[in-house]
Amino acid sequence: MTGIDRPGIDRLWCVVPAAGRGARFGAERPKQYVELDGEPLLIWTLRRLAATQRIAGLMVVLAVDDPHWPKLESIAGKPVLTASGAAERSGSVLAGLHALPESVSEDAFVLVHDAARPCVLAGDIERLIEYGVPAGGALLAAPLRDTLKLGDRAARVVATEPREARWRALTPQMFRRGELTMALEQAERDGVAVTDEAMAMERIGHRPLLVEGAESNIKVTTAADLALAEFLLKQG
Numbered sequence: 001m002t003g004i005d006r007p008g009i010d011r012l013w014c015v016v017p018a019a020g021r022g023a024r025f026g027a028e029r030p031k032q033y034v035e036l037d038g039e040p041l042l043i044w045t046l047r048r049l050a051a052t053q054r055i056a057g058l059m060v061v062l063a064v065d066d067p068h069w070p071k072l073e074s075i076a077g078k079p080v081l082t083a084s085g086a087a088e089r090s091g092s093v094l095a096g097l098h099a100l101p102e103s104v105s106e107d108a109f110v111l112v113h114d115a116a117r118p119c120v121l122a123g124d125i126e127r128l129i130e131y132g133v134p135a136g137g138a139l140l141a142a143p144l145r146d147t148l149k150l151g152d153r154a155a156r157v158v159a160t161e162p163r164e165a166r167w168r169a170l171t172p173q174m175f176r177r178g179e180l181t182m183a184l185e186q187a188e189r190d191g192v193a194v195t196d197e198a199m200a201m202e203r204i205g206h207r208p209l210l211v212e213g214a215e216s217n218i219k220v221t222t223a224a225d226l227a228l229a230e231f232l233l234k235q236g
């Protein structure tokens with residue numbers, strides 16, 4: 001029996017922030033609705049998540065008046081709910097946390113996963129839950145593989161930085177619903193822009209566990225990333 005098969009670890013809801021504009025991608029519609037092999041990017045992401053046994057349901061956070069959302073109520077037998085997002089990703093995540101069903105207690109762990117990461121592996125999500133629950137919260141992350149340079153405004157190297165112990169934050173990230181809500185609200189009150197859930201938790205004294213995830217869990221940010229995502233999705 002593996003850790004994740006242990007009774008007592010419930011299935012988790014996943015908040016999927018999908019309210020961004022995709023400015024860096026530069027398409028005529030938000031990048032989560034750009035088609036990849038005939039289906040919007042967002043649908044690929046939701047399918048991957050829904051296929052993960054430990055995921056109970058999906059809370060998709062959409063831009064206000066999103067005209068593209070296909071009004072799904074379920075996917076692969078998992079309920080799909082929606083909420084309206086905010087100007088920043090952190091505000092969209094917060095809106096999703098507030099809109100979760102009442103059955104998701106404050107103590108329950110929830111996942112947060114970018115709509116823009118369609119290639120996440122079910123196995124990585126399972127490991128995140130397996131190691132993250134006993135650790136009190138965790139995120140998928142990839143250790144830095146390249147040599148790291150500090151540059152100046154003219155793109156001249158100022159220094160070569162140590163790469164040991166440096167990780168790139170991925171998603172999903174997993175924390176207790178109540179704690180994460182509190183952490184994101186605190187960051188908002190303090191006027192601090194947090195770029196991921198872990199950063200909000202770190203600010204209130206948590207030390208989230210880094211769980212190594214696949215490098216293939218890319219975030220589709222620019223148009224060039226889309227072809228890579230398509231290739232990776234075809235690998236299964």
Ligand SMILES: Nc1ccn([C@@H]2O[C@H](COP(=O)(O)OP(=O)(O)OP(=O)(O)O)[C@@H](O)[C@H]2O)c(=O)n1
Pocket residue numbers: 016017018019020021022023024025031032061085086087088089090092093114115116117219220221
């Ligand atoms: N106000 C926002 C901004 C972002 N996101 C979501 O957060 C994820 C990661 O954000 P990013 O890749 O930066 O997406 P965009 O904000 O859309 O991209 P850009 O910064 O290029 O506009 C995406 O799934 C995006 O839809 C969101 O829900 N609400």
Ligand SMILES: C[C@](O)(CO)[C@H](O)COP(=O)(O)O
Pocket residue numbers: 089114168169170171195196197219
């Ligand atoms: C949460 C995230 O995907 C971790 O890498 C990332 O920070 C979100 O992207 P953004 O460009 O900062 O919105």
